[in-house]
Every structure is written in C-alpha cells, then in structure tokens.
Amino acid sequence: EDKVVQSPLSLVVHEGDTVTLNCSYEVTNFRSLLWYKQEKKAPTFLFMLTSSGIEKKSGRLSSILDKKELFSILNITATQTGDSAVYLCAPPGGFKTIFGAGTRLFVKA
C-alpha cells in the first residue's frame, strides 16, 4: 500500500532560523513528488521534483529528491513569520495522489 511519512509533525522556530522538513514515501509507479504550503486556506503549489539530486529553488525555499532512498527534503532558510503554515508533500503514484499528514511550522517573531 502506498505510504507517505512526513517529519517532524510540528516545529517551532524563531525568525531567522533554518528548517529542514522531511518526506519519505513508498508508492507504486512513482512519477514525481509535489510540495505544497497550506495556510488557513487551500494548498498552494511550491515545487515538483522528478529527478534525483537536482535542487529546486525559489527564494529562501529549496527542495531535493532522492529516488534511491525514497525521500525528499524541503529547506527554508532565514525563516519569517509568514512561513508559518502546514507543509505537505505528495508523491503521486500512477493516478492517485496520497498526501502526507504534513509538518506544521510555527515561526516566532
């Protein structure tokens, strides 16, 4: 059965800290891994990763995929209070999309 595990489940940091969020997965017919940020509304798309070792960057956020070890990490540097949210990963297997439970990040001012 397809499985996605995110860790940690929650995290509290101070502004300016760097955080690393983890996503490990077991899915059949792996195609890509998606990262989303969810505040008090719909998830917003961050990254799609399809190849191992190629880092995707967007400002202070970056992500990398390891297809051999079946995990991905999302890094956020110089965190800001606006980064407070739940971060979700989803490795769509075939046509189904299984989301992890998410990491709840709280950034203190």
Added chain:
Amino acid sequence: DSGVTQTPKHLITATGQRVTLRCSPRSGDLSVYWYQQSLDQGLQFLIQYYNGEERAKGNILERFSAQQFPDLHSELNLSSLELGDSALYFCASSVSSGGAKYNEQFFGPGTRLTVL
C-alpha cells in the same frame, strides 16, 4: 488565485440530506481531483476525472459520487449526510492525467460543509 473555482464556499445542512459541490478547473486543464480535509484525517484523495472519464478512486464512500461534464466542470454529490462528513472539500486541476507527463495540481478555495 489558482484559477480553479469552487461553489459554494460554505454549506450548512442537516443529517440525511444531499448536497452538490461544484468545481471549474483552470482553463486548459483536463483533470479534476476531489479531496476531503477534516481535522483528524488530513487531506484525503477521493476521486479523479480526466476529460470526462473516471481515472482513479481513493477512499470515496458509496454515498458519494462525482462526474465531469463535457465542459470539464465537475460535481461532487454527497448523499445521506452524516455528522462525520463535515469537512473542507477541495477540488484541484491539472493539465494531464498522470502517466509519463505528470503535472502539478492547482487547488480551488474549497467548500466548507457543515452537517448538523
């Protein structure tokens, strides 16, 4: 704004009733996905349609059904509602259905369903 629209934004109804949630995908997207998000369950995949055809089913109850119309909008029908069906229901869309050319999904704002 993702370009995906959902109506209504909020819905309050009683147990045993039936409701219909509507979703219009982004222009050009052929796939529509439905998700349920409740406090204790996270984001749960329900069902996916691609160009009018059902492509994948997740943990969708028999009381729930969906369809995608020729204009690509989709409806999720929930019947014999129970208290536990109270949740946020999201629709997402993507260009392709999956396979070798998977594309990211863009989420609508959601419909908050409250069953009293």
